[in-house]
Amino acid sequence: MNHVVIMKATQSDLSTIYELAIELVESVKDVEGVAKDVVYQNCQNALTNPNSYILVTETEGKVIGFISFMTRKTIMHSHPCALIDELVASKRYRRKGVGKELINVAIEECKML
Secondary structure: OOOOEEEEOOHHHHHHHHHHHHHHHHHOOOOOOOOHHHHHHHHHHHHHOOOEEEEEEEEOOEEEEEEEEEEEOOOOOOOOEEEEEEEEEOHHHOOOOHHHHHHHHHHHHHHOO
């Protein structure tokens, strides 16, 4: 795989994030509770929520994966904790380390909070 870049998602990434999310939904059997029609709006909301993060990975200028996670305080930790909500890699890039890299960068982002 060519060089990948991981960065915070922006408004211009939303349509590709939507397409990747739909690609994932269509590849799983149990979609109970999944609402495709709210994906785009939920992404927009996540971009403006200070506790919500979406990171995208790009290669050759194309978004090929994303991770979304939220941070929150828990009763057992003195620092915020993160919870991964979605981790998606384009079908073409699965099993090539995209998800692992996204998780690693998300961990580093959380350490800076």
